[in-house]
Amino acid sequence: MGQHSDPGQQKSRLETMTWPEARRAAQNGGRVVLLPVGAIEQHGPHLPVDVDNRVVTWLCDEAARQRPDLILSAPPIHYGFNEHNMGFPGTISVEVEHFVNYVYDVCRSFVRQGHTRVVMINGHGSNAMPCALVARRIVNESEDALAAAINHWSLARDLAARIRETPTGGMAHACEYETSWYLFLDPSGVYMDKQVADMVDHQTPFVWVDLMAGDGPVALIDDWSRLSNGSGVEGDPATASVDKGARYAEEEVTNLIRFCEDFRAMKVHPRRNYTARGSDPNPYYDE
Ligand SMILES: [Zn+2]
Numbered sequence: 685m686g687q688h689s690d691p692g693q694q695k696s697r698l699e700t701m702t703w704p705e706a707r708r709a710a711q712n713g714g715r716v717v718l719l720p721v722g723a724i725e726q727h728g729p730h731l732p733v734d735v736d737n738r739v740v741t742w743l744c745d746e747a748a749r750q751r752p753d754l755i756l757s758a759p760p761i762h763y764g765f766n767e768h769n770m771g772f773p774g775t776i777s778v779e780v781e782h783f784v785n786y787v788y789d790v791c792r793s794f795v796r797q798g799h800t801r802v803v804m805i806n807g808h809g810s811n812a813m814p815c816a817l818v819a820r821r822i823v824n825e826s827e828d829a830l831a832a833a834i835n836h837w838s839l840a841r842d843l844a845a846r847i848r849e850t851p852t853g854g855m856a857h858a859c860e861y862e863t864s865w866y867l868f869l870d871p872s873g874v875y876m877d878k879q880v881a882d883m884v885d886h887q888t889p890f891v892w893v894d895l896m897a898g899d900g901p902v903a904l905i906d907d908w909s910r911l912s913n914g915s916g917v918e919g920d921p922a923t924a925s926v927d928k929g930a931r932y933a934e935e936e937v938t939n940l941i942r943f944c945e946d947f948r949a950m951k952v953h954p955r956r957n958y959t960a961r962g963s964d965p966n967p968y969y970d971e
Pocket of ligand 1: 727735736807808857858862
C-alpha cells in the first residue's frame with residue numbers, strides 16, 4: 685500500500701491506529717503527543733464525576749482532529765490524585781507516588797516509541813504538581829525529548845478575564861467555568877436545577893483557589909469535606925452557559941494548537957558540562 689492511499693495519515697487518535705500507522709506517527713521525532721490527564725471526582729450535585737476526563741479528552745481529540753499532521757491524541761489517564769475529595773461519593777484517588785510513576789511510564793513509553801514532544805493536558809487541579817514533576821523527569825532523563833504539562837484552563841485565562849461573572853477567588857470546582865464546559869459538551873448531563881453556590885471560606889486572605897486567577901500565595905489544600913457546605917462545589921455555577929463553554933473550548937483548542945506548533949519547533953541543544961569533570965569550553969569563562 686502506497687503512502688497516498690494510507691488512511692493512517694489522517695487518523696488523529698492513537699487508539700484507532702494499527703501499529704504501522706503508529707510507527708509512522710512517531711517517525712522523525714513524531715507528532716506532538718497530547719496525553720489527557722483527568723480524574724474521577726465529585727463535581728457537585730449537578731455535574732457527573734467525569735468532568736475532568738471529558739473536557740481534556742475532548743480538547744486533545746479536537747486539537748488533533750484539526751491538525752493530524754502535527755498532533756497525536758493519546759488515550760487518557762482516567763484516575764487522578766484526589767485524596768482531598770475522598771469524603772465525597774464517586775471520587776477515586778491514586779496515591780501521589782503511584783500517580784507520578786504511572787504517568788511517567790506512559791510519557792516515557794511515547795519517547796521510547798520515537799516521539800520527542802509529549803504534553804500532558806491536565807484537567808484536575810491536584811494533578812498539576814505531579815504532572816509538572818513528570819514533565820521535568822522526562823526532560824531530565826531524555827537526550828532529545830521534551831515534555832510539558834498544561835492545566836487546560838490556563839489556556840483560557842485571557843478569555844476568562846473578559847467573560848467571567850464570578851468574582852476572583854471563587855471559580856475553582858464545579859463552578860461557572862467547569863459547568864459551562866459541560867453544558868457545551870453534553871447539556872443532558874447537567875442538572876442546572878440542582879446547582880448550588882459555595883463560596884468557600886478559606887479563613888485567611890492568604891489562601892484561596894481560583895482556576896483562572898492563579899491561587900493565593902500560600903499552598904494549602906485541606907480536605908474538602910472540612911471546608912465545603914456539603915455540596916462539593918467551589919464557586920457559583922449559576923451563571924454558567926453553553927455559550928461560555930463554547931467560547932472556552934474554541935479558545936483552548938486554538939491556543940493549544942499554537943503551543944504545539946511552537947513546541948514542535950523548539951530546539952533541543954546538546955547538554956554541556958562546564959564542571960571540573962567536564963571538558964566543554966565555556967564561552968564566557970575560561971581559566
Ligand atoms: Zn473538575
